[in-house]
Amino acid sequence: MTVNTGRFTTMTALLGLGALALTSCGSGDDSADAGSAESADTASTDAESTDTESTDAAEGEAGESGEAASGSLTIWADANRAEVLNEVAEDFETDTGIAVEIVQQDFEEIRDQFVSQVPTGEGPDIAVGAHDWLGVLVNNGVVAPVELGDTAEDFEQIAVDAWTYEGQTYGLPYSIENIALLRNTELAPEAPADFDEMIQMGEEAGTEYPFLVGLDPNESDPYHLYPFQTSFGAPVFGTAEDGSYDSSQLAMADAGGEEFASWLAEQGEAGVLNLNIDGDLAQESFNDGNSPFFLTGPWNVDGAQEAGIDVAVDPIPAAGDQDAQPFAGVQGFFLSAQSENVVAASNFLINYVGTAEVQTALYETGGRAPALTESFEQALREDEIVAGFGEVGTEAVPMPAIPEMGAVWDDWGSSQAAIIKGDGDPVDLWQTMSEDIASAID
Amino acid sequence: MSAPTTTRPDDRTADGRRARRTAETASIGWKLLLLKITALGLLNAVSVYAAMVLFFNERWLIGTLVVVGGAFLTWIYFQRGALPAKYLAPGVVFLLIFQVFVILYSGYVAFTNYGTGHNSTKDHAIHAIMLQTQDRVPDSPTYQLTVVERSGELGFAVTTEAGEILLGSAETPLEELPDAVVEDGRVVGVPDHEVLSFAELVERQQELTTLAVPLSEDPNAGALRTQDGQRAYVYTSRFVYDEAADTMTNTQTGDTYADGGEGAFVTEAGEELMPGWRVNVGLENFVRAVTEESIRGPLLYVTAWTFAFAFLSVASTFILGLFLAIVFNDPRMKSRRYYRLVMILPYAFPGFLSALVWAGMMNQEFGFINNVLFGGAAIPWLSDPWLAKFSILLVNLWLGFPYMFLVCTGALQSIPEELTEAAQMDGAKPFQAFRQIKFPLLLVSIAPLLISSFAFNFNNFNLVYMLTGGGPRDIEAGINVGSTDILISMVYKVAFVGSQSDYGLASAFSILIFFIVGTISVIAFRRTRALEELN
Numbered sequence: 006m007t008v009n010t011g012r013f014t015t016m017t018a019l020l021g022l023g024a025l026a027l028t029s030c031g032s033g034d035d036s037a038d039a040g041s042a043e044s045a046d047t048a049s050t051d052a053e054s055t056d057t058e059s060t061d062a063a064e065g066e067a068g069e070s071g072e073a074a075s076g077s078l079t080i081w082a083d084a085n086r087a088e089v090l091n092e093v094a095e096d097f098e099t100d101t102g103i104a105v106e107i108v109q110q111d112f113e114e115i116r117d118q119f120v121s122q123v124p125t126g127e128g129p130d131i132a133v134g135a136h137d138w139l140g141v142l143v144n145n146g147v148v149a150p151v152e153l154g155d156t157a158e159d160f161e162q163i164a165v166d167a168w169t170y171e172g173q174t175y176g177l178p179y180s181i182e183n184i185a186l187l188r189n190t191e192l193a194p195e196a197p198a199d200f201d202e203m204i205q206m207g208e209e210a211g212t213e214y215p216f217l218v219g220l221d222p223n224e225s226d227p228y229h230l231y232p233f234q235t236s237f238g239a240p241v242f243g244t245a246e247d248g249s250y251d252s253s254q255l256a257m258a259d260a261g262g263e264e265f266a267s268w269l270a271e272q273g274e275a276g277v278l279n280l281n282i283d284g285d286l287a288q289e290s291f292n293d294g295n296s297p298f299f300l301t302g303p304w305n306v307d308g309a310q311e312a313g314i315d316v317a318v319d320p321i322p323a324a325g326d327q328d329a330q331p332f333a334g335v336q337g338f339f340l341s342a343q344s345e346n347v348v349a350a351s352n353f354l355i356n357y358v359g360t361a362e363v364q365t366a367l368y369e370t371g372g373r374a375p376a377l378t379e380s381f382e383q384a385l386r387e388d389e390i391v392a393g394f395g396e397v398g399t400e401a402v403p404m405p406a407i408p409e410m411g412a413v414w415d416d417w418g419s420s421q422a423a424i425i426k427g428d429g430d431p432v433d434l435w436q437t438m439s440e441d442i443a444s445a446i447d
Numbered sequence: 448m449s450a451p452t453t454t455r456p457d458d459r460t461a462d463g464r465r466a467r468r469t470a471e472t473a474s475i476g477w478k479l480l481l482l483k484i485t486a487l488g489l490l491n492a493v494s495v496y497a498a499m500v501l502f503f504n505e506r507w508l509i510g511t512l513v514v515v516g517g518a519f520l521t522w523i524y525f526q527r528g529a530l531p532a533k534y535l536a537p538g539v540v541f542l543l544i545f546q547v548f549v550i551l552y553s554g555y556v557a558f559t560n561y562g563t564g565h566n567s568t569k570d571h572a573i574h575a576i577m578l579q580t581q582d583r584v585p586d587s588p589t590y591q592l593t594v595v596e597r598s599g600e601l602g603f604a605v606t607t608e609a610g611e612i613l614l615g616s617a618e619t620p621l622e623e624l625p626d627a628v629v630e631d632g633r634v635v636g637v638p639d640h641e642v643l644s645f646a647e648l649v650e651r652q653q654e655l656t657t658l659a660v661p662l663s664e665d666p667n668a669g670a671l672r673t674q675d676g677q678r679a680y681v682y683t684s685r686f687v688y689d690e691a692a693d694t695m696t697n698t699q700t701g702d703t704y705a706d707g708g709e710g711a712f713v714t715e716a717g718e719e720l721m722p723g724w725r726v727n728v729g730l731e732n733f734v735r736a737v738t739e740e741s742i743r744g745p746l747l748y749v750t751a752w753t754f755a756f757a758f759l760s761v762a763s764t765f766i767l768g769l770f771l772a773i774v775f776n777d778p779r780m781k782s783r784r785y786y787r788l789v790m791i792l793p794y795a796f797p798g799f800l801s802a803l804v805w806a807g808m809m810n811q812e813f814g815f816i817n818n819v820l821f822g823g824a825a826i827p828w829l830s831d832p833w834l835a836k837f838s839i840l841l842v843n844l845w846l847g848f849p850y851m852f853l854v855c856t857g858a859l860q861s862i863p864e865e866l867t868e869a870a871q872m873d874g875a876k877p878f879q880a881f882r883q884i885k886f887p888l889l890l891v892s893i894a895p896l897l898i899s900s901f902a903f904n905f906n907n908f909n910l911v912y913m914l915t916g917g918g919p920r921d922i923e924a925g926i927n928v929g930s931t932d933i934l935i936s937m938v939y940k941v942a943f944v945g946s947q948s949d950y951g952l953a954s955a956f957s958i959l960i961f962f963i964v965g966t967i968s969v970i971a972f973r974r975t976r977a978l979e980e981l982n
Contacts (some may be wrong), residue, residue, distance in 0.1 A: 076649060076652075102646065117948075141563060143721075145563060145564065145567075145722055146575025146722030149575075150581070151674070152675075155589050222811065223920060279812070280830075282813075342578055343571065346652060347652055348649055348652035348674070349649050352645075352675045408564075412927070415920070415927045
């Protein structure tokens with residue numbers, strides 16, 4: 006009896022210890038950082054150095070080198086970026102003595118994690134992200150502007166435009182991503198001039214589908230169909246004087262949008278746009294040689310080439326009488342509003358990540374066109390796939406970043422799906438959608 | 448545990464027991480005691496360290512909790528006796544941290560406006576607004592910057608493109624600096640000042656990045672600021688925060704934004720300045736859930752479907768599971784064991800995987816079901832509102848019947864066969880015997896499982912998320928809610944989908960779900976107690 010009790014007591018003691026250790030460690034770190042946030046307000050050098058020391062002690066690392074520069078940077082990056090950044094971080098540490106800690110995160114997770122962690126003091130100084138997160142990040146007050154200064158001119162215009170929100174630049178861009186038309190050169194030797202010609206060529210090729218694009222049965226895919234929409238002169242929002250989106254002008258509610266809706270219904274009826282072919286199915290069919298054309302992004306090129314398809318990247322053929330402009334997504338690095346290492350962080354971004362060497366390295370692991378013009382042009386010269394996407398990208402427009410986009414995508418997608426399915430009059434459905442979106446934005 | 452000791456004859460007497468205890472304590476007791484002291488010592492060391500760190504950072508509440516908790520645990524384990532407490536303490540600690548805290552925290556969030564735009568404290572919001580509204584003066588030049596110090600005060604020594612050399616600090620606007628040493632267009636030496644190295648800049652970066660050196664005596668001309676310590680630019684502040692009045696003033700339009708008490712600065716006209724901050728809003732989230740038409744409509748619809756879904760899922764899986772259990776429990780059935788094995792297979796696959804596979808099979812054009820079973824018919828299994836509901840029930844039947852089959856088989860086998868035989872002797876037909884004797888006995892052990900199964904299906908997020916994602920969406924509805932959404936998937940959408948998160952409203956919904964499931968469970972368990980009296 007006593008033996009049993011004794012053993013059990015020990016076990017429970019251990020468990021309790023574990024639990025306590027767990028909780029106390031968690032809150033220990035937490036408060037250490039929050040504490041440094043508080044003492045940061047006092048500007049004296051003494052307070053500064055003690056606080057960095059206590060942070061270091063809590064995290065159990067010795068972040069100081071022989072140089073006087075103390076402190077450390079924390080960066081959140083996804084696996085691909087982390088690899089390149091590790092090397093940059095080493096250089097930075099040798100040059101400045103500031104330790105850089107790179108925390109690997111899932112790209113998709115970063116936005117929400119950043120929003121919830123920055124206020125607690127657990128957030129990083131710098132994180133990797135996509136420009137269309139800006140609305141959410143800015144409205145939550147978690148990002149700080151990054152002054153690119155004269156270096157802004159060294160970047161592709163669209164990259165800087167995309168990272169500019171309400172007049173401020175919030176990040177250092179590193180890559181530009183947009184969709185284009187993939188062509189199986191065996192089935193279609195020539196690039197089509199417009200949509201109808203593409204369908205005709207697709208039919209002549211005698212494959213199962215004349216043309217492929219991944220859609221969703223209930224949500225369609227307004228992102229992939231956007232170039233066709235713009236070719237009818239129906240951009241989602243009008244533009245303000247400075248070239249940014251003006252979300253109070255819902256330009257797609259105009260006549261062009263209605264024309265596009267009727268076109269969607271026609272293509273749905275003809276079976277050219279098929280909601281049941283989702284992204285995976287479309288990719289599979291293209292890789293099997295079941296269609297000469299596939300409207301998609303750079304992410305599907307490797308798969309097609311591995312499947313033995315000789316791929317060419319073409320401009321997106323217009324369905325209406327204007328240019329087909331896809332959306333561009335620009336990835337970049339942004340700065341936390343609560344960062345205590347602004348000087349170190351902006352030096353790291355502008356003088357290290359913004360260099361051609363690093364931008365090219367990021368391009369080589371990520372496979373997306375670099376944002377820095379020098380690297381961009383080099384990549385274009387070296388790789389015709391990137392050149393193809395890059396060329397289409399010159400036509401591209403940044404994806405809107407306003408926080409209400411979530412609601413816009415929802416309405417937009419489900420209405421497109423209804424139109425393609427033929428659930429009612431396309432123009433009526435489009436008008437209902439426009440009203441819903443307008444009320445969601447207000 | 449106590450069985451072997453109590454059967455010993457000498458244990459029956461108090462003397463014998465005492466003798467045994469003394470002997471055992473003498474032999475192995477000291478090792479355990481040592482271990483116990485080490486473990487508790489570690490526990491105390493960790494909690495003292497944690498408390499010190501916490502107190503040092505002025506986290507009084509958590510620090511006190513750690514001290515009290517550590518002391519309490521030590522007291523429990525150093526006590527003689529108090530066996531129940533020793534058993535329960537670790538469990539209670541975990542319960543407090545992982546359950547009670549989580550419940551209380553979501554309860555707390557339900558009474559706040561936490562969500563996009565109201566993400567943090569007021570201080571953070573003010574800080575962010577000030578950061579975001581520093582506008583660089585258009586077409587203004589870049590100033591090559593050297594940071595200098597005189598008696599502890601930082602100053603900017605800059606060179607312009609025109610070759611001017613200027614010096615200024617927070618107090619004194621920029622003025623010509625005649626006798627500076629300049630190399631490569633950058634100041635490297637200033638009389639009476641010390642030039643700071645990069646390491647020193649990093650050391651004082653907080654001070655540096657908040658420093659604004661006025662361009663001239665005219666405050667509207669803007670001020671030089673730097674982010675990297677090497678280049679400075681001219682900025683004007685769009686907003687000025689008046690700490691005494693607690694207002695934000697737009698310097699361009701003159702509008703004044705005051706704290707409206709709802710977690711944001713607002714003008715009198717009602718225009719909000721984002722970001723706001725988190726405040727307590729009382730019952731507003733609950734009030735919104737029932738009064739705002741665009742939320743109430745979908746909420747009622749989704750609640751009704753959640754009940755229908757949970758009830759129909761339990762009923763269908765139970766009926767099929769029971770039927771199969773009875774069939775496979777019949778001794779006349781050959782090779783029952785193998786059939787049973789096959790029956791359990793759906794239960795062996797992870798649920799979300801099965802749901803994904805089913806989603807593929809139900810594709811309108813390429814799915815196995817339409818292509819093979821229905822010869823190429825285009826049945827919109829997942830995109831028609833009613834068929835999607837049917838599909839989700841069907842898939843849940845597939846996923847859920849093996850569980851019911853297992854528990855019914857077990858319960859049936861524990862009911863003695865004599866009862867059936869006795870009933871037959873009394874002239875009952877087989878169905879009558881099952882209906883009136885076996886079934887009520889079966890329910891005694893199964894009913895609690897049915898209730899828990901109901902509660903599980905009420906919150907069966909995986910299935911909905913993986914199979915239909917809540918869709919097809921009703922394009923008429925004001926918020927993003929589909930016709931197969933159940934309450935929990937709707938909560939998920941309100942909180943995490945899209946870019947306008949509303950954690951407050953989502954937590955309020957969660958609390959509603961908690962009360963619904965709780966009430967139903969309490970009522971149902973009360974009623975099953977009545978069943979137990981059958982025994």
